[in-house]
Amino acid sequence: MSHDADVVVAGGGPVGLMLACELALADVTVVVLERLTEVDTTIKAGAINSPSAEAFYRRGMLPDLVEVQSTAIEKFSAFLRQRQAAGASGVKPPPKFAGHFAGIMLRGDLLDESDPDFGDTGPAGDVGLIPQEALERLLAARAARLGVELRRGVTLTGFDAGEDGVAVHTSDGTLHTGWLVGCDGGRSTVRRLAGFPFPGTDPExxxxxxxxxxxxxxxxxxxxxxxxxxxxxxxxxxxxxxxxxxxxxxxxxxxxxxxxxxxxxxxxxxxxxxxxxxxxxxxxxxxDNARQVPDYRRGRVLLAGDAAHVHSPFGGQGVNLGIGDAMNLGWKLAATVKGWAPEGLLDTYTAERHPIGAWVLEWTRAQVALMRPESHARALRTVISELAGTADATTFFAKKISGVWQRYDLPGSHPLTGASAPDLELSDGTRLGGRLQGGGGLLLDLADDRGLRERAAGYGGRVRVHTAACPERPGLRALLVRPDGCTAWAADDGDTPAGLDAALRRWFGAPDGAAA
Structure with a gap:
């Protein structure tokens, strides 16, 4: 089958656009189908969490996000001024905001910011108040710069998936593609037509x-x-x-x-x-309908974002969960399209993202239970409110809400393995996050170790190697970072390079000239 595009993405919201951008970074041709003719201006999410902020920072989007956040902060200030002018009593700026759980506000002045989980995000840690509409506009502009074809006003009406591709039927004709990804929301047409089960709990x-x-x-x-x-x-x-x-x-x-x-x-x-x-x-x-597909893939059809999982909006986890899906899936699907993906790489998408999605569903269910207007929930809310007034509980809740706790269960014993790569400040004046803008893998050699560099020499454009010191982490020897910013392997001074070869093969396939 000849293909009109390597991948068709159904849904041009933030998740579909982020996925398309990730694919385009790897020179994968993408067509995005969006039924709306303009950016959706409906009020939705108002903030992003740490993993999302890191993802955008690593793709060079931080300056735009800072500008958007400034506008959001001004609107908050305008609300306070409006209340004061109207004569509302007790109007004053709240303490530093650290999030909320079921509407129970967390005070930032109680947050233990010395907790190491908060220490590695770099400049991305200063960005959070990003409305979804503004984010969609930024991603649409970025997709256009990367050559993504966004077809607005086009509806997916059906598809036929075979072993070698998918025929996608739309209101504007049929497209032939290698892969179809449904990013088309909680009432996903792709999910329904592909027959994905969608178990969960009914709304209350x-x-x-x-x-x-x-x-x-x-x-x-x-x-x-x-x-x-x-x-x-x-x-x-x-x-x-x-x-x-x-x-x-x-x-x-x-x-x-x-x-x-x-x-x-x-x-x-x-x-x-x-x-x-x-x-x-x-x-x-x-x-508060809460459901999740058991597997995010059926053959050549995959799901991401609300198409794969739905839940109430409490805690602002929805768009962040979808951005995480897009970052995780993008490079793995690109590797599969390009033909260098190691066996089973695409299956790790569900294995890594499903547990985080399941946690979000439970997190939102707990908040609904706590908000019920009945005596038992009120009593429990009083207890949780008292707990939230302590430094330990504030820090616990803030870590969960911000997403800094998220990590994948990867092979290796180093504490960084499976976690988001720390945004190290390097001796050459750069930061680790800035070296991920191209979307490939990165071997960061912090000890000027020729042997480590030689191990990655056969990976060409799949893994770039950068050598620099990191004075703030003198004991850290090297990091292998996946395109999504996850630490695939790490070593300290005195460690042997054992595990690096296996990690390279596991995530980036066989080196050039070697048998797969």
Whole structure:
């Protein structure tokens, strides 16, 4: 079968675009199909976590993210000024924000920032407040620069997958490709047509999130609020509201969301009878439906992001989980397309990402349980709130929310193996993160060891070798870093290079001229 593209990605949101960019870095031809004709402006996620920030930093996107974050911070400041001008009492900037669990705020001044898990992110650690719409625009622009073909206003209607490729049927004709990846959201057409099982738990709540114009808002509490009828949020930007009601899922999740719908929900949950929604600027409806496919691959069809797992938005894990999927899958699928992938490489995608997805589902289920407007949940919330007021608990929750705990179970005993590579500051004035922009593997030789460099000499464009010292880590001898930033192998001074050859073969195949 002749192919119109090496890979077709269904879905042009942040996950699909990030995956397309990763593939394009490896000279894989990609077509992205997106049913919407413009970037989705619906209010969604408002922040990214550490693994996502590191991923964007390692691809040279940090300056753009800093600019976006500055705009987000100004909107937060505008919300405080608006509240003060309206005469709301007790309005003051909160302590340094460290995240929240079920709306229980974590105080940054209690965070133990000396914890080593927080110490290796480099400049990426300063970026977090990135709205999803802005992120999608940045990724769309980057995809265009990399030569990705983004077809907007095109809907996937079906596909036929065979041993040598996939015929993808769309509203604009049929495309022939080697691989199809569904990044088409929680109601994924690719997942449904491919027959992926989707086990999980049914929804209990109806949630709304919106940007609106309001009158009577000064009577609303700022931030998260719990009442006898549910939970509501006001802020942290002008006009942003969120309501959660625990009377079951919506009768029609696809129905248009009107000002009357939002106003009625906000009045029911807040108990403020005069708050009035005069205009809806952006709105979305959500539930706590929590499901995950057991395997992210069926032959030449794969899933990533919400197509592979859905859950409530509490804790802001959704887009971050999807970006992690894209980073993990991108280079592995590219290696498979290019023909140098070692046996079983693509299967490690599910093996590595499924446990993290399963954790996110449990994390969000726990938050829904804690938010229920009933006496047992209130009692438990009181206990958790008291715990969250301690340094140990704040640090625990912040590590979970930020994602710095995430690592893969890889062979090797070094503490860095399987973890995100530390953003080492090198003696030549560069940082490790800046050396990953090309998307390939990296052997970082910190001891000027010719023997180590010779072991990687047969890997050509698959693994680049860089030699420099690292004064801040004098005992660290070398790192082998995968294209997704994961440490595949590491050694300290005095260690033998045992394991490096196996790690190179495991992740990058056979060296040039050697038998596979």
């Amino acid at each position: 709540i109806t949630g709304h999130q919106a940007i609106v114009e309001l009158t009577g808002a000064e009577a609303l509490g700022a931030g998260w609020n719990w009442t006898d009828t549910g939970t509501y949020v006001h802020g942290p930007m002008p006009g942003r509201i969120l309501t959660v009601e625990f009377d079951g899922p919506p009768a029609d999740r696809q129905a248009p969301i009107t000002a009357e719908d939002l106003q009625a929900s906000l009045r029911r949950v807040s108990g403020v009878p005069d708050v009035t929604v005069t205009k809806v600027l952006s709105a979305t409806r959500f539930t």
